[in-house]
Amino acid sequence: MAQAPSQRTRVRRAPSRADYDRAAIDAILDEGLVAHLGFAIDGQPYVIPTLHARVGDTVYIHGSTASRAIRTLTAGAPACLTVTLTDGVVLARSAFHHSMNYRSVVVLGEARPVSAGEEMMVALRAFTEHIVPGRWDEVRAPNRKEVKATRVLAMTLDEASAKVRTGPPVDDDDDYALPVWAGEIPMRLQAAAPVADRRSMDGVAPTDTVRTWDPQRSRRRASV
Amino acid sequence: MAQAPSQRTRVRRAPSRADYDRAAIDAILDEGLVAHLGFAIDGQPYVIPTLHARVGDTVYIHGSTASRAIRTLTAGAPACLTVTLTDGVVLARSAFHHSMNYRSVVVLGEARPVSAGEEMMVALRAFTEHIVPGRWDEVRAPNRKEVKATRVLAMTLDEASAKVRTGPPVDDDDDYALPVWAGEIPMRLQAAAPVADRRSMDGVAPTDTVRTWDPQRSRRRASV
Numbered sequence: 393m394a395q396a397p398s399q400r401t402r403v404r405r406a407p408s409r410a411d412y413d414r415a416a417i418d419a420i421l422d423e424g425l426v427a428h429l430g431f432a433i434d435g436q437p438y439v440i441p442t443l444h445a446r447v448g449d450t451v452y453i454h455g456s457t458a459s460r461a462i463r464t465l466t467a468g469a470p471a472c473l474t475v476t477l478t479d480g481v482v483l484a485r486s487a488f489h490h491s492m493n494y495r496s497v498v499v500l501g502e503a504r505p506v507s508a509g510e511e512m513m514v515a516l517r518a519f520t521e522h523i524v525p526g527r528w529d530e531v532r533a534p535n536r537k538e539v540k541a542t543r544v545l546a547m548t549l550d551e552a553s554a555k556v557r558t559g560p561p562v563d564d565d566d567d568y569a570l571p572v573w574a575g576e577i578p579m580r581l582q583a584a585a586p587v588a589d590r591r592s593m594d595g596v597a598p599t600d601t602v603r604t605w606d607p608q609r610s611r612r613r614a615s616v
Numbered sequence: 617m618a619q620a621p622s623q624r625t626r627v628r629r630a631p632s633r634a635d636y637d638r639a640a641i642d643a644i645l646d647e648g649l650v651a652h653l654g655f656a657i658d659g660q661p662y663v664i665p666t667l668h669a670r671v672g673d674t675v676y677i678h679g680s681t682a683s684r685a686i687r688t689l690t691a692g693a694p695a696c697l698t699v700t701l702t703d704g705v706v707l708a709r710s711a712f713h714h715s716m717n718y719r720s721v722v723v724l725g726e727a728r729p730v731s732a733g734e735e736m737m738v739a740l741r742a743f744t745e746h747i748v749p750g751r752w753d754e755v756r757a758p759n760r761k762e763v764k765a766t767r768v769l770a771m772t773l774d775e776a777s778a779k780v781r782t783g784p785p786v787d788d789d790d791d792y793a794l795p796v797w798a799g800e801i802p803m804r805l806q807a808a809a810p811v812a813d814r815r816s817m818d819g820v821a822p823t824d825t826v827r828t829w830d831p832q833r834s835r836r837r838a839s840v
Contacts, residue, residue, distance in 0.1 A: 404684055405679075405682075405684075426700060426702055426718070428700070430652075430654040430661035430662065430663035431661055436696070437654035437656050437695060438654065438696050438724075439654035439663050439696045439697070440698065440720075440722070441698065441720050455629070456629060458629075459628075459629050470659060471661060472654075472660070472662050472663045473663070474663040474664065474665065476650060476652070476665040478649055478831075480808075481747050481748055481829070483748060483751065483826065484755070485755060485756060486755055486756040486757075486762075487740060487741075487744045487755050487757055487758055488762040490743075490744055490748070492649070492650065492667065492747070494650070494665060498664070500660065500662075516711060517711075519711075519714075520711045520714055523714060523716070524707060524714070527714070530796060530797075531710055531714075531796055532710040532711065532712075532791060532794060533710075534711055534712050538712040542712075560815070561813060563815075568815055568817075569817070570756060570817075571817055571820050572754060572755055572756070572820065573812065573821060573822045573823060574812070574816060575810055575811050575813040576810070577811070578807070578808040578811065579805050579807050579808065579831045580805070580808065581702075581803050581804070581805055582803060582805075582806045583803050584704075584801070584802040584803065584804065586801045587784075587799050587801070588797065589785060589798040589799040589800075591792055591798075592797065592798060593793070593794075596795050596797050598797045598799075602801065605705070605801050607702075607705075607803045
């Protein structure tokens with residue numbers, strides 16, 4: 393297991409759950425559909441859900457140039473981007489040892505504004521491909537007005553760490569003698585059937601991209 | 617739709633998606649299995665996934681008394697607790713209008729430490745019942761040592777707001793003429809079969825609580 397890249401990135405609670413390997417970090421960032429972005433204004437922290445996409449050593453976020461979060465981060469405020477996957481509930485014999493199985497990544501740092509140009513198009517493509525792999529080539533690409541209204545920000549993965557819990561509950565020794573069922577109930581995100589927009593053109597069927605979309609499987613594909 | 621309870625709670629981006637009704641806020645807090653908790657240390661924001669549970673007008677969080685996050689919040693640092701449910705991906709005819717359908721709640725404020733006593737037991741019970749409704753009465757209750765090692769913090773819902781997106785994509789007028797499939801792919805969390813701990817006692821079967829656990833249905837039950 394790799395070392396923590398910085399003191400403030402080091403996982404302090406339950407350090408046995410920590411993982412600083414880039415492959416583990418990348419896989420979690422790529423599978424998570426949304427991130428939670430933290431920033432502070434006048435000392436008050438805010439945490440907002442946002443779409444993200446990783447390309448190599450960079451995780452991109454984006455928003456309207458009019459957004460307060462985006463303006464705050466563009467001005468150089470420190471940020472934290474967290475992605476969490478919930479894999480199951482952990483049922484122990486005692487209330488105290490109940491837990492969740494999960495995988496999470498925390499990325500610390502400042503966000504660098506991406507200027508219009510090649511990198512911006514790479515990022516915009518990555519956002520679309522992140523939520524629906526294969527979709528970019530099927531839709532209208534962003535035009536100049538849309539690019540201008542969008543601010544893309546980049547965070548490097550220099551200060552990133554992962555935390556993972558898997559497996560059965562860990563009970564107190566005495567409690568293993570209790571006649572209480574204990575174990576894990578795994579869970580996963582599953583897609584329902586696509587619902588066509590009522591304003592769809594006649595005769596336009598969902599493509600394979602749409603029909604085979606899977607909130608977990610497609611993440612794995614995207615991470616290759 | 618209710619008014620924003622404070623200026624800093626007012627939803628600024630896409631205000632048509634905002635909802636300040638307590639029933640809407642409560643339902644999202646109750647359905648979400650995990651929250652993302654934001655706090656700052658030396659100006660650096662941190663966002664960590666954590667279990668939460670709502671009881672009336674209060675949302676509780678907890679952690680080890682040794683945890684840095686818990687110590688920071690106990691000292692009165694301002695916090696933000698965010699719960700997000702991802703309901704589907706929204707496929708537009710243009711890359712730009714792709715989106716997610718989601719429900720999220722943001723709670724701002726300081727966290728009040730809960731002292732050992734009746735309120736603490738109410739909160740501990742709520743954590744267990746939040747992730748697995750019906751479980752509290754089937755397991756060993758917390759003992760004095762466990763209560764002492766746990767710090768429970770309370771945030772009021774005075775400064776809470778919800779943000780919700782539902783429905784089909786909203787495309788540019790011209791784009792409705794494109795032969796691109798558009799619509800929504802809903803998704804939901806689903807439970808797999810329970811996996812018994814290998815150290816389970818012989819003859820202890822999963823109860824109804826375990827067998828019927830559903831990461832979404834049970835949330836709804838819990839919110840009644």
